[in-house]
Amino acid sequence: MVEREEMEDLLLRYYEGVTTEEETIRVEEWLGTSDENREIGWQIQTIVLAANVAQVSSKLDVKKALSNVHRKMKREKVGSRYQVLFRGMQRAAAILFIPLVVSWCMLYFDKDVQVAEMMEVRTNPGMTTSVVLPDGTEVILNSSSSLQYPSRFSEGERKVKLLGEAFFSVMKDKKPFVVKALSGSEIIVHGTEFNIEAYKESEMVQTTLVSGKVSFSYFNRGKKENLMMQPGQKVVxxxxxxxxxVKKVNVDVETSWKDGHLIFKNTPFEEVLKRLSKQFNVEFVLKNPALKHNSFTATFTKQRLERILENFRISSNIRFKYIDDGNINTERQVIEVY
Structure with missing residues (x-):
């Protein structure tokens, strides 16, 4: 029982993005051991997501919402999922803002609520998280990313807004699924798997199609154009x-981040550093320009940054130096590359 409670507390911190690297590995290994563990993880994640419903809490009567939840749980035969969920909500009281949780519960259980509230999920630098949208679509968010979506989709379409990188497994539906990215670009699908990278600072939108078909919509000289993609293609x-x-790519390489892996196949060194920077929330300063001409092939599975850099040092004599500038306000560790 003590171990179960400890893991629930750890899961709360994991989905909030505040676990250490060791704790993150422990949680992900635990989640992968059984369907029951994954179910518990889903329940805890749902609680954490409730903290994003700030707009809902300002409009709903909290006491009324709590009374509504108790009434419905007594009236209906509550299964183990809801029992664990409600216990988890009580345990999260010291961490989450209770009015937000209660307001979300009212929306979840009371089907008479018609107003769709905007939700937002964010990931901290160096972290990833996953979310299930109202239609059952699964989304995995990469480091420093955000996803906005309604608490319920409209009758005509399913539209979300992404800033950063995410992998989508879209639930098939007659209603089109639309992902709005940077500068008016959109990805329109009906049921498929694809990856989108659209970080604001890069001024690039990159889409990789794993399966199905998607239409990439973008502006060309002020005119809207559409490009139909095929599986295995990447649009930049x-x-x-x-x-x-448009180019042909290895989809396993492009989407390996979602499984905690790093796969490089004849990848330019600058791209290697870029992916390491995003994965581990560090900043690389390339001091040896000649290294730009190098390419690497390697696979790293949930390894620490120090171990990965050591592999580069041994195989290619590339040296890395951690810089301490004494500025406690520095957000990311700086590493010089020689």
């Missing part, structure tokens, strides 16, 4: 130049 949209490049 240069926002500044309004130019699109």
């Amino acid at each position: 949209y240069d926002i500044a130049q309004e130019r699109v490049v």
